Structures are given as structure tokens and as C-alpha cells.
Amino acid sequence: MRASDRAYATLLDEIQSGSLPPGAVLAEVEQASRLGVSRTPLREALGRLGADGLVVQQSPRVTVVADIDAGDIRELFELRRALEETAARLAAVRGDAAAFADLAGEFAAVTLGDADGLDTYYALIARFDAALDAAVANDYLIAALRTVRTHLVRVRRLARDNPQRLAASVAEHRLIASAIGARDADLAAHATHVHLHNALESVLASLGGGTTTGGAITTQGAA
Known part of the structure; x- marks a missing residue:
């Protein structure tokens, strides 16, 4: 499994399970280290989650788990x-x-x-x-x-x-x-x-x- 696929699958499960709640900040350096991947595959994973509507860019450098109301x-x-x-x-x-x-x-x-x-x-x-x-x-x-x-x-x-x-x-x-x-x-x-x-x-x-x-x-x- 590619590093980006592994990072995507892990983050998807954590968002769906509530381990990463709405509003949780997904800092690139922190998440890349935690998931054991470099920042490039992490960005790919975050891009896929963004396309799914599960994360949003709060600012150019800050990605957060999307709210759901x-x-x-x-x-x-x-x-x-x-x-x-x-x-x-x-x-x-x-x-x-x-x-x-x-x-x-x-x-x-x-x-x-x-x-x-x-x-x-x-x-x-x-x-x-x-x-x-x-x-x-x-x-x-x-x-x-x-x-x-x-x-x-x-x-x-x-x-x-x-x-x-x-x-x-x-x-x-x-x-x-x-x-x-x-x-x-x-x-x-x-x-x-x-x-x-x-x-x-x-x-x-x-x-x-x-x-x-x-x-x-x-x-x-x-x-």
C-alpha cells in the first residue's frame, strides 16, 4: 500500500470514528510524524479527504476536520x-x-x-x-x-x-x-x-x- 493510501485510510477511520472530531487541526508536520509518512503523501491524503468533504482549509497552512451540523x-x-x-x-x-x-x-x-x-x-x-x-x-x-x-x-x-x-x-x-x-x-x-x-x-x-x-x-x- 502506498504511503498516501495508508495515511488516507488511517485519517478516514479516525474521522469517521470520532477520534479526530470536527474542528481538529491536522498540522502537516505533526500528522506526518504520527503516521510515519513524509509530508508529500500526507498532503495527497489530505487532498483526498478534502475532495470527500471531510476536511477543509481553514487557512493556507491550516487544515481542520470539517464540521457537520x-x-x-x-x-x-x-x-x-x-x-x-x-x-x-x-x-x-x-x-x-x-x-x-x-x-x-x-x-x-x-x-x-x-x-x-x-x-x-x-x-x-x-x-x-x-x-x-x-x-x-x-x-x-x-x-x-x-x-x-x-x-x-x-x-x-x-x-x-x-x-x-x-x-x-x-x-x-x-x-x-x-x-x-x-x-x-x-x-x-x-x-x-x-x-x-x-x-x-x-x-x-x-x-x-x-x-x-x-x-x-x-x-x-x-x-
């Missing part, structure tokens, strides 16, 4: 809704129906109360996303989804885990997978819309209070 999250979900509803429709037409029916069965079997239940659930979501990408078979759509998912990891970790929301999310994913498996494109898209609406409300509430009304989103005390 309720407005950013609303915009992210607007894009996510357009992409994922389209992906669900396409998967219902193009995908392997049996594979998605099997995934629906796995979602039905998820037990969040188990010691590794949450990890199992997130791993299952990753496999569902991979199956969705394969079914869509559209490189442009998949690339756009990959960008959105990069930010979603960060959003999920900023929000507190909510047991009731997690249980509802499992059921929502099961319905989406079942609809795709039944080749019901309308239901797949509608179930995706409902899932994203509920997910957005939960994230905004966790970050400081937020509600959605119809298609419009308002926040209450959110940063």
Missing part, C-alpha cells in the same frame, strides 16, 4: 433519498430475487440483544449495500452512493445508539429486502423512503432535537 445532515439525506430510492427500484428489476429474499430472512433473524447483535446487524447492512450495488450495475450511481456512505458512517457515530430506533431499522431493512426479492419496485422505493425519513428524524433528535413535517425538515435546537 443539522443542515449538513439534511442535505446529505436529500441526496441519499434520491440515490437509494432509485437504487431500490433498479435492484427490484435487475437483482437476484432469491439473494434479497435470503437477506430479508437474515434481517428477520437479527437479535440486537445478543452480545454481538449490533456488530452482526451492521455487518448485515454492509452485505445488503454490497448486494444492492451489484444489482444496480451502474458505476455512476454506485460511486455516488459510496460518497454518501462515507459521510453516513460519521453521522451514525455522532448520533447516540437508540435501541427502539435500531429495532425499527432492522424491520425497515427487512421490508426493503423483501420488496426487492418480490420484484416490487414501488414497495422497495416506498419502504426505502420511510426508512430514510425515520433515520433522519432519529439522527437529528440525537444531535439536539429535530423533526420532519411532510417533506420539509425543521430542527429544534440543533447545531
Whole structure:
């Protein structure tokens, strides 16, 4: 692995996990030393993170981890809704129906109360996303989804885990997978819309209070 790729992967994980929080200063000399790379590959890594929207130049010499607030999250979900509803429709037409029916069965079997239940659930979501990408078979759509998912990891970790929301999310994913498996494109898209609406409300509430009304989103005390 190239030094710039290694630096990018490490910084990406630290930003997504919250180890490098919003506003954290990424000084070139300090970060290059910490990551064991020279300043040139570090700059390449920071450039990629900037293209991802995860870091910003506060000044010509100062790079910081980008802030993320309720407005950013609303915009992210607007894009996510357009992409994922389209992906669900396409998967219902193009995908392997049996594979998605099997995934629906796995979602039905998820037990969040188990010691590794949450990890199992997130791993299952990753496999569902991979199956969705394969079914869509559209490189442009998949690339756009990959960008959105990069930010979603960060959003999920900023929000507190909510047991009731997690249980509802499992059921929502099961319905989406079942609809795709039944080749019901309308239901797949509608179930995706409902899932994203509920997910957005939960994230905004966790970050400081937020509600959605119809298609419009308002926040209450959110940063």
C-alpha cells in the first residue's frame, strides 16, 4: 500500500470514528510524524479527504476536520433519498430475487440483544449495500452512493445508539429486502423512503432535537 493510501485510510477511520472530531487541526508536520509518512503523501491524503468533504482549509497552512451540523445532515439525506430510492427500484428489476429474499430472512433473524447483535446487524447492512450495488450495475450511481456512505458512517457515530430506533431499522431493512426479492419496485422505493425519513428524524433528535413535517425538515435546537 502506498504511503498516501495508508495515511488516507488511517485519517478516514479516525474521522469517521470520532477520534479526530470536527474542528481538529491536522498540522502537516505533526500528522506526518504520527503516521510515519513524509509530508508529500500526507498532503495527497489530505487532498483526498478534502475532495470527500471531510476536511477543509481553514487557512493556507491550516487544515481542520470539517464540521457537520443539522443542515449538513439534511442535505446529505436529500441526496441519499434520491440515490437509494432509485437504487431500490433498479435492484427490484435487475437483482437476484432469491439473494434479497435470503437477506430479508437474515434481517428477520437479527437479535440486537445478543452480545454481538449490533456488530452482526451492521455487518448485515454492509452485505445488503454490497448486494444492492451489484444489482444496480451502474458505476455512476454506485460511486455516488459510496460518497454518501462515507459521510453516513460519521453521522451514525455522532448520533447516540437508540435501541427502539435500531429495532425499527432492522424491520425497515427487512421490508426493503423483501420488496426487492418480490420484484416490487414501488414497495422497495416506498419502504426505502420511510426508512430514510425515520433515520433522519432519529439522527437529528440525537444531535439536539429535530423533526420532519411532510417533506420539509425543521430542527429544534440543533447545531
